[in-house]
Amino acid sequence: MSESRPNWVTKFLAVVRYEMFWNIRKKKFIGMLIVAFALATLSLAAGHIVSAITGEPVQPNPDFVINANLGLGGFGFFLFAIVTVMNTISAEFESGTIVPLLAKPVSRTTVFLGKLFAAFLTLLATYCFLMIYMIVAGFAVYGPQNNLHLVPLSLLGALFSTFIWISIVLLFGTLFRSSLIAALGPLGIWLGTTIIGSIIGTLAGQGWILTYIPGTGNSGFANGGPPTQVGAIGNSISTGTDSIGPNLINYILHPSWEVTYYKISIGGPAQVGWELLYSEPFSNVILTSIAVAIVYFIVFIGISWYVFRRAQVTE
Numbered sequence: 001m002s003e004s005r006p007n008w009v010t011k012f013l014a015v016v017r018y019e020m021f022w023n024i025r026k027k028k029f030i031g032m033l034i035v036a037f038a039l040a041t042l043s044l045a046a047g048h049i050v051s052a053i054t055g056e057p058v059q060p061n062p063d064f065v066i067n068a069n070l071g072l073g074g075f076g077f078f079l080f081a082i083v084t085v086m087n088t089i090s091a092e093f094e095s096g097t098i099v100p101l102l103a104k105p106v107s108r109t110t111v112f113l114g115k116l117f118a119a120f121l122t123l124l125a126t127y128c129f130l131m132i133y134m135i136v137a138g139f140a141v142y143g144p145q146n147n148l149h150l151v152p153l154s155l156l157g158a159l160f161s162t163f164i165w166i167s168i169v170l171l172f173g174t175l176f177r178s179s180l181i182a183a184l185g186p187l188g189i190w191l192g193t194t195i196i197g198s199i200i201g202t203l204a205g206q207g208w209i210l211t212y213i214p215g216t217g218n219s220g221f222a223n224g225g226p227p228t229q230v231g232a233i234g235n236s237i238s239t240g241t242d243s244i245g246p247n248l249i250n251y252i253l254h255p256s257w258e259v260t261y262y263k264i265s266i267g268g269p270a271q272v273g274w275e276l277l278y279s280e281p282f283s284n285v286i287l288t289s290i291a292v293a294i295v296y297f298i299v300f301i302g303i304s305w306y307v308f309r310r311a312q313v314t315e
Helices: 008-025 028-054 073-085 088-093 096-104 109-140 148-176 181-206 207-212 240-251 284-312
Strands: 218-220 233-240 258-268 271-281
Touching: 008 028, 008 109, 028 073, 028 109, 073 109, 073 148, 073 181, 073 240, 088 096, 088 148, 088 181, 088 240, 109 148, 109 284, 148 181, 148 240, 148 284, 207 258, 207 284, 233 240, 240 284, 258 284, 271 284
Parallel strands: none
Antiparallel strands: 218 233, 218 258, 258 271
């Protein structure tokens, strides 16, 4: 009687287990939990740090948890993408373990998808831990919290935001087969979109470009005006992929918001003001950021998969 061959699901799960055990041996998951705890704690302690400097008491903030973005923000999402997949593909080539791995009766596509799914599970576990920690600690630090049933949207948004950077890190890792380049390449992109992009948006009034680039995106105001309009300060809104979670929550709570964009206008010495550019419905901001996240992820993951399938392996 001939032995039955394992089906695709069995092979896929074997790759996932291989990757998860590798992460455990390298203590990657434990390290991610420690970093997540540290970043979230820093976010929670920010109010007390300011209070210690200014002498003003910490005020209750019932919306802290739903606006905290899991206590991470853009840099946190980028950092976790680096930690999660920086050496997922590249380290296999660097150490030579890619040879016995691909010698198994498993296709390269299965290996690639299994590693990607293992990264998803690692992130999901880390972000679930963060979500629970932020709810409990937010209640302890800032008092009773509103709309906690919407917090899972922060988890969903964080996964979207992180997986864009994961696709970019994987692309560099598969192209150059170097963990160092897999980290430094995306770092350059992140710095460029964060620093140069904010200058372009604020001074040149071309911030709409940032809406279509991974990161913080353009900055606008909802339910009010810019900071220099006394009594009219609105809610600051970021249109980028890093803010998908908080934007989803705010849209459910305030579906009628209009987001208005300004640029800094310098008319002469000591003449600095805000110049109105345009407005758009809040729903447009949400849909655009989600669409951008999906498109970038599909394109970069698709290229990474193609490069991995075509990569030459030598012993």
